[in-house]
Amino acid sequence: MFPNPTPTTFIMLILGVSTFIFIMLLPALLELKRPKDAGPRMIADDANFTQPKIRNMPIVNVEEEQGFDQILIKRIADVIAVLPNLEV
Amino acid sequence: MITEILETLFLILTALMAAYLIRHYIFTLTVLKGTPKSSKAVAIGNTTYLPTVSILVPARNEEKVVGRILQRMTELTYPKDKMQIIVIDDASTDNTGEIAEQYSSMYDHIKVVHRDEKEGGKGKTSALNAGFKHAKGEIIFCFDADYYPQRDILEKLAKEFADPKVGVVQGRITVLNEPQNVVTRLVALERIGGYRIDQQARDSLGLITQFGGTVGGVRRSLLKRLGGWDESILAEDTDLTFRVYLAGYKVRYVNDAESYEEAVESWRAYWKQRYRWAKGHMQCAFKHWFKVLRSNNLGLKEKIDGLLLLNVYFMPVFVLLSWIVGVPLFFLRPLPWFGLFWAFAPISLYSFVGNFAPFFEVGIGAYLDGRTRAQWLIPLLIFTFLYNIPICTKALTDLLLSKIKRKNSNHWTKTAHSGNGNAYIAI
Numbered sequence: 001m002f003p004n005p006t007p008t009t010f011i012m013l014i015l016g017v018s019t020f021i022f023i024m025l026l027p028a029l030l031e032l033k034r035p036k037d038a039g040p041r042m043i044a045d046d047a048n049f050t051q052p053k054i055r056n057m058p059i060v061n062v063e064e065e066q067g068f069d070q071i072l073i074k075r076i077a078d079v080i081a082v083l084p085n086l087e088v
Numbered sequence: 089m090i091t092e093i094l095e096t097l098f099l100i101l102t103a104l105m106a107a108y109l110i111r112h113y114i115f116t117l118t119v120l121k122g123t124p125k126s127s128k129a130v131a132i133g134n135t136t137y138l139p140t141v142s143i144l145v146p147a148r149n150e151e152k153v154v155g156r157i158l159q160r161m162t163e164l165t166y167p168k169d170k171m172q173i174i175v176i177d178d179a180s181t182d183n184t185g186e187i188a189e190q191y192s193s194m195y196d197h198i199k200v201v202h203r204d205e206k207e208g209g210k211g212k213t214s215a216l217n218a219g220f221k222h223a224k225g226e227i228i229f230c231f232d233a234d235y236y237p238q239r240d241i242l243e244k245l246a247k248e249f250a251d252p253k254v255g256v257v258q259g260r261i262t263v264l265n266e267p268q269n270v271v272t273r274l275v276a277l278e279r280i281g282g283y284r285i286d287q288q289a290r291d292s293l294g295l296i297t298q299f300g301g302t303v304g305g306v307r308r309s310l311l312k313r314l315g316g317w318d319e320s321i322l323a324e325d326t327d328l329t330f331r332v333y334l335a336g337y338k339v340r341y342v343n344d345a346e347s348y349e350e351a352v353e354s355w356r357a358y359w360k361q362r363y364r365w366a367k368g369h370m371q372c373a374f375k376h377w378f379k380v381l382r383s384n385n386l387g388l389k390e391k392i393d394g395l396l397l398l399n400v401y402f403m404p405v406f407v408l409l410s411w412i413v414g415v416p417l418f419f420l421r422p423l424p425w426f427g428l429f430w431a432f433a434p435i436s437l438y439s440f441v442g443n444f445a446p447f448f449e450v451g452i453g454a455y456l457d458g459r460t461r462a463q464w465l466i467p468l469l470i471f472t473f474l475y476n477i478p479i480c481t482k483a484l485t486d487l488l489l490s491k492i493k494r495k496n497s498n499h500w501t502k503t504a505h506s507g508n509g510n511a512y513i514a515i
Contacts, residue, residue: 024467027465032465037464037465039459040262040348041266043346043347044238045165045238
């Protein structure tokens with residue numbers, strides 16, 4: 001790597017590596033010395049979480065979902081239809 | 089001849105490091121571009137699904153923090169009639185049991201399971217299995233005693249179980265005591281990379297999303313079928329993750345379901361915690377490697393990611409090995425530039441990239457969180473990376489020795505919590 005190494009070469013190498021490490025770590029050292037980060041990260045509760053989701057739920061056919069007897073329901077509906085109107 | 093052998097070994101190690109490098113680039117770019125989830129997942133996630141839940145809180149000598157999480161549990165917005173909280177007082181010698189009993193006497197849905205020194209103190213998995221026997225909910229959630237979740241976290245996590253293929257759901261972990269010292273700050277950065285990018289990307293790409301053992305839940309029926317937690321494994325979370333995938337189920341990650349944790353505060357505590365993680369993870373690798381390869385429930389990309397995930401704690405050991413191999417190659421090779429390449433390739437390929445949460449991954453995670461100033465600390469992660477080399481090497485050596493001696497040395501070293509995070513809750 002170094003064909004004719006001299007003491008100056010080694011001094012330059014050590015200085016170069018040290019400078020590189022110092023420059024690399026400088027921002028971290030500055031942040032540790034005088035922290036400006038707003039941590040810890042604030043985790044927020046989403047108070048309106050449940051309500052909008054319920055509003056967005058699709059309206060389902062309850063009779064079909066719960067497996068009601070459709071023929072029976074139709075017969076009851078027919079009976080109700082021929083009953084006299086009780087409203088005044 | 090020796091040179092050729094060393095070169096071959098070095099090339100294999102370098103290829104492995106390159107594979108992780110590519111994997112993490114894909115993860116980071118995926119999250120940065122905001123890859124949408126599958127349409128099916130979005131449709132299911134939009135409905136409200138509130139199953140009955142049991143929350144397990146294992147606690148051994150946690151008097152400084154157990155009151156904090158139990159207070160928070162009483163503040164959760166999830167319907168109380170659908171929620172059961174089980175504190176497992178795992179043979180504590182401090183006031184953990186008394187504090188839990190106080191909450192239990194005030195709230196009907198909080199139950200305390202006391203374990204004496206004879207049956208308790210065998211580790212988290214043993215405590216979880218003890219709590220599981222009393223759990224009645226459809227979903228079993230786990231929260232460590234030092235955690236402090238959002239009030240609506242259960243709604244956010246539980247809704248994912250509307251999809252019957254989802255076996256486990258995992259939320260995000262954020263460090264509470266971050267400003268405390270340099271260790272907590274670096275752990276916080278690791279968490280940002282690990283959850284904000286790594287977990288999110290794996291979920292978005294349909295890879296192996298990992299259950300973290302806390303801030304998450306598992307379907308009760310599935311856990312029962314799997315026989316509960318495996319008490320012989322130190323990384324019960326990774327073990328459960330793979331058993332769930334191998335059983336044909338998925339793990340989902342919900343980034344906006346967040347909980348604080350109290351991070352380790354000293355390098356010594358960091359060593360103990362990571363040593364347990366590393367050894368447990370390596371146990372999982374030995375246990376699941378061939379099962380993952382042979383599984384019919386996993387696709388090709390899941391298999392590749394699964395194997396990379398299983399091997400992740402071996403990587404610091406491989407880095408050390410590559411340095412050991414690289415130095416003789418440096419002197420054996422006639423061309424100086426070639427020697428330089430061999431010596432520095434593993435450093436540039438892997439040390440610069442890191443192992444668990446690479447530098448650029450942490451940087452992008454902090455950027456997405458709006459934490460640009462926290463990015464200034466990223467160069468210090470080189471020290472946690474270097475620290476992980478002896479940790480993982482010792483873990484592997486101990487594991488191999490215990491296998492040779494056929495002696496189970498899987499002693500669970502508990503992470504002590506000081507309760508210093510309480511100061512930040514008041515804010």
